[in-house]
Amino acid sequence: MPQSINCRVGCPESEAPNTETRAWSESRKMEAMPSRCLFLLFLSTCKLSPEVVAEVQESSDGPGAQEPMRLTDVQAAMEFIAAAEVAVIGFFQDSEVPAVSLIHSVVQNFQDVSFGISTASEVLAHYNITGNTISLFRLVDNKQLDLKGEDFESMDATKLSRFIESNNLRLVTEYNAITAIGLFNSMIPIHLLLIMNKASSEFEENLHRFQEAAKLFPGRILFILVDSGVKQNEKAISFFKLKMAELPALAIYQTLDDKWDTLPITEVLVEQVQNFCDGFLKGKGLRQNNEAKEKTSKVEL
Template identity: 25%
Template structure:
């Protein structure tokens, strides 16, 4: 499909290229490639993800929009009225000329923005319809939306970068209701930090008035999101993901997918409380919140149960070497690993300096437990807990795990069998000559 799109676009002012990321590792890391295929589109050295379908027709249509005229001219009031009636979100530049440097900057900005259509005019009458003062200094720019906050006026330097930043900061509503459709707009926005309000529909009248008022105070700095908890389609899964379990309205701050730190607002949801909470969030004065199951009343099994609230006590105990499996209950690979993991723990349960543990990664979190997928296996050497753990990269057998632990354990150990077992072996196979010291008096490594 990609090659067919390249053929269809031959002769256009665009080049389609491909990179083998397994060969060009540094290039893949530079652009944070996480999966394959990843399709990036570059304009003047600035890249963005291709968001469309992976078919020839979809690729060709999207690229032609990108390389074609990014802005359209409005010359009459009638054209302006038709556009304002038909479109939900538009940008208008009120310029001195439909060509020249200002028009070029506006056109360049339009190529970097998929969700908003760009227009330009030199007509004071058209500018007035778009709520721009006909006597305003040019170039002027306005973003119009069919929402409560209808108008956003640009007051920065008239450059591509400044215009794009302005559109990104203002194209979303003051408060964004979380849906499948709005999720990409929220999480792909260059403003990564978010304030989320979780509430059931019956509570919205009580808490919602304060939320948009607070959002106005942090426009361009934070994204405000409303999650309707009794929406089974998205509300409940999102609440579960963020660990919001209380029934009443709850406000949570989130640093974004890359850092993924969360903070909880204690107390009632008021304009004053949300404002102070958001200020503390921006100033990095809040204490992160991590999900945790209840600490087990007993934890005497061969495999120790770790939750968010006992992670420090068990995993970060400097006197212990700790092997930790982070799993998901629904994960087939985790289920397949369980018998081997249990057998390993049974063999090693007599080693006082060693802990074999597991944690449900869907309901527990900790800043030292970075998960790339399930299961994730991490080894925390004793006396070294301030450093990153060692990722367990070995065959998933008892012997392979044992050899890995022996190699990386900070506290040396030897797995022993009871003397009676060794005596029985010697007597059975006759391998201990008369008068020679029996193997039972030493130690024998089972694995």
């Protein structure tokens, strides 16, 4: 079962990194230190009933996205969570609490997130819920992030949306000012970046292979997309001493000691990504930011 973490609603907004003025490591230091509260786990897969898979797909892709799924027992809740990369569930002791309508009000804004509601006492007990709580479940690092107590009581649509946006980490997460909060607060210490222009004609095919490679490192490496066509991402790219002529590229970063390495590529190949990650995990090719200038320069602009 996912590790339950109590989250403060106000923290992410006050701690959000300024991606226009900070490099990747500067953002990392500002964000990771205050909230190293997550544990490194990964969700065990289970066989899903066709009904649950169909309902989850409908909640993400079709008209059903307007209505949260009612979860009446533990098995239904477990299958619902396991079938989604990111799921948000309102656990309520009373179906008449105002937060029920609050969840309904934000569902339409998150087409890629599965929403559910449960008032069943056995379900609440299974997930260690002792009061009205809104929980976000994340497949990529097996986290259960809880909004409860005072944070639940002061919840409104804006705060709930902010909470979901900042913690919406996926198999491959696009880096921006909002997702940076969740990325930098994760206890997974290694980040692999695909730095590539999303406007490229080869982007979709390369992204698909990058997603396939991400499945090889569950709970060990966060896979991140950085759009090199976005001006606000220039600081993050410059941290790795990469020039535009060297893109697309892979950049791998260890958050605990700022060690990193890069690999300019022409296309994403699953085996190439796997070898690059395996080498870094074994300590090969590690570099530190203050040593980069002494390294042999690559292609100049």
